[in-house]
Amino acid sequence: MSGPKVLLPGATLGVMGGGQLGRMFVHAAQRMGYFTAVLDPDESSPAGRVSHHHVRADYLDEIGLATLCGHAQAITTEFENVPADALARLAQHRDVAPGAAAVAIAQDRALEKAHFVRCGVDCAPHAVVTNEEEVASVDDDLLPGILKTARLGYDGKGQARVRTRAELRAAWEQLGRADCVLEKLLPLAFECSVVVARGHDGAMVHLPVQRNLHREGILAVTEVHEGCIPDAQAHRAIAAARRIADGLDYVGVLCVEFFGLEDGSLVVNEMAPRPHNSGHWSMDAADVSQFELQVRTLAGLPLVQPRQHSAAVMLNLLGDLWFARGAAEATPDWAGVLALPGAHLHLYGKLSARKGRKMGHLTLTGPTPAAARETALAAARQLGIATF
Known part of the structure; x- marks a missing residue:
């Protein structure tokens, strides 16, 4: 072509x-x-x-x-x-866009980790385990850790926490003896992510760094405002995400997730070759959303640096909310939620709810971080979402 x-x-x-x-x-x-x-x-x-x-x-x-x-x-x-x-x-x-080669790397945790290392980006100590010998010979220093299938894992699926060698072997068996990556458990202070968009010509822009809270492996809350994570770590996360995208010769929207550690350091967790749940806030609180960036990169249009115009908190709306009042499925009180200032409701058009299924998201914007957070907490109470 x-x-x-x-x-x-x-x-x-x-x-x-x-x-x-x-x-x-x-x-x-x-x-x-x-x-x-x-x-x-x-x-x-x-x-x-x-x-x-x-x-x-x-x-x-x-x-x-x-x-x-x-x-x-x-x-x-x-x-x-x-x-x-x-x-x-x-x-x-x-x-x-993105191309097959970049997506193939993101589909395999072992290839993904190797790419991070090539790009000079710190990631958690880890080992690839593909057979009984590799399971038996992992370094003691990697325990306790998290065993993750190399492929087809998302939203906490395909992974298990292991403290001992016996638990490691049992978890590997339970995961069907699939190729896996064992990652050392690290003392986390916070989780964050960066969404970058890279064009065919190598031009690149990014959204502000997003602070994330996961529950049971699924993103629950994203907060985006000045100071949501320390400036030094925010700058390192953006620089690392850009190196990762450049190293792939990537075209499109890419999300890179990080762990901020208690000692002030930052390690990369994983990447997603697409827009990301943590970037949904940009539809309501930035002048260019991650989805417009996806359109621009695909169509070869100019990329402009997005500008955030409001502090934002995004709440994931899982199917559990439809069953908050009992076994029968019931629509949450959207009218009450939409009475809150700065509430932006996005439902995904899924025909049935089930627990753990992403049904939509709610972004709360405000003139200050405190105002956005206060409204988000009010919305969470109204919907029955655990506080944060």
Whole structure:
């Protein structure tokens, strides 16, 4: 293929995957005047239901991929487990961002850790374990640790905390003897993430550093305002995220997650080759959202540094909230929540709720960090979300 070209509004942009990230990408693209096409096998996928075209096919289906190419002039992905091979096939005919090679690295924790090391970015002490000998020979200093499957883990799935060698072996067996990475448990002070966007020409911009709180492996709260994490660590996180993106020759939106340690140091945790849950606040509190950045990188449009105009706190809305009043599914009190100043409700169009399922998010903005946080705590009390 020839080099990437600028696609102006009126062109059709494609996305692999029909979940909520795809839905928000589609909305951003449509707002800017683009047509959209989604490939997802689920006929009721959130993105497919709002797109101009919905190709209902498996991600490796040849006819489905050809149909998507027939609709779209450039194609992106909305979740990291889209087969890298599918992206490689698409790239034979269309501009694809991010590329298959970068996504393949993000899909494998062992490759991901090796990439971080190559980029000179600190990560937790770790070991790759793929067989009984490697399980038996791990360094004692890595325990206690977290054993994570090398592939297909997300939102806390595919991982287990282990304190002893016996627990390590049992956890590896429970994970189906899959290839894994054992990471040393570190004394955490906070978690944070950086969303960067990198263009075909290497130009790069970023969102402010986001402070995150996870519960049971799922993001629960993101706070973004000046001083939410120490300046020195914020600067290091941004610099590290940029090195990671440059090292991949990345094109698109990339989120890099970090651990801030009690001794003031910072280590990288993992990366996601797509917009990220922790960046959703940017739709309401910045002049350019992560999804507009995704559109711009895919279409070859200029990248401008986003400016945050309001302090923000984002609450994830899990399906548990629909069952807060008992076993029967019941709609939360959205009217009460929307009576709060600075409340921005985003529901993802999923047809049924279940516990642990991401159904939407709520962003609370305010003129000061204290005001945004106070309103977010009021919303959490109203919805039955644990305080933070």
